[in-house]
Amino acid sequence: MSDLPTLPVTFRPGRTRAVLLTAAVAIFVVITVIALLLPQLSPGEKISFVFTAALLAGVLLTLSRPKVVAEETGVTVVNIASSRRLEWAEILQVHLRPGDPWVFLDLSDGTSLPALGIQPGIAKQQAIADARALRALAEARSTAHPDTPRG
Known part of the structure; x- marks a missing residue:
């Protein structure tokens, strides 16, 4: 793509x-x-x-610390007090619904991870574009490895 x-x-x-x-x-x-x-x-x-x-x-x-870093091998979500490294296959869906304070990642272990690095706050259109880009990357990367189960 x-x-x-x-x-x-x-x-x-x-x-x-x-x-x-x-x-x-x-x-x-x-x-x-x-x-x-x-x-x-x-x-x-x-x-x-x-x-x-x-x-x-x-x-x-x-x-000011939050960010989401997408790389070839996966995604690193840095929130205010924590950081978590995810493989692309672990990310099932990327959500930014109207009224959400930031993006949420639905994970293969059944949990949801807030990604404060993409938040509509002051720059709503930029956050929507970033969420779409991360969603497209997650979908493209997860289908690149068909042997990985997607719940």
Whole structure:
């Protein structure tokens, strides 16, 4: 199929990620500058301000982590606190229904895995296109190995 993306391909919520990364930098810089400019703060208080700024920025950076990486051998789903590697044959269906916060992958073990790397949030049309591309890749890759059972 010529409409399939070239592998490897990484799907990310680009606009959401840009907002989170910008906010992380801005919060860190603003709180740090305030801490350094306030003369009534002791050195320990200044350090606690900078530590708090780093902590808040770290949370935002963690929230910007989700992605879905499709490669020849399978898919890696990186969510906020976890990462899971899947073979193409393990993915039965790719869903992004109206109102879903992100893509869900139906797996051959009977479970469903959220893939936060494709989420409609700020960029709905991009998420729909990414979900279709991942669905097409999963369908093409699973039929490339007919000996693998598909539940």
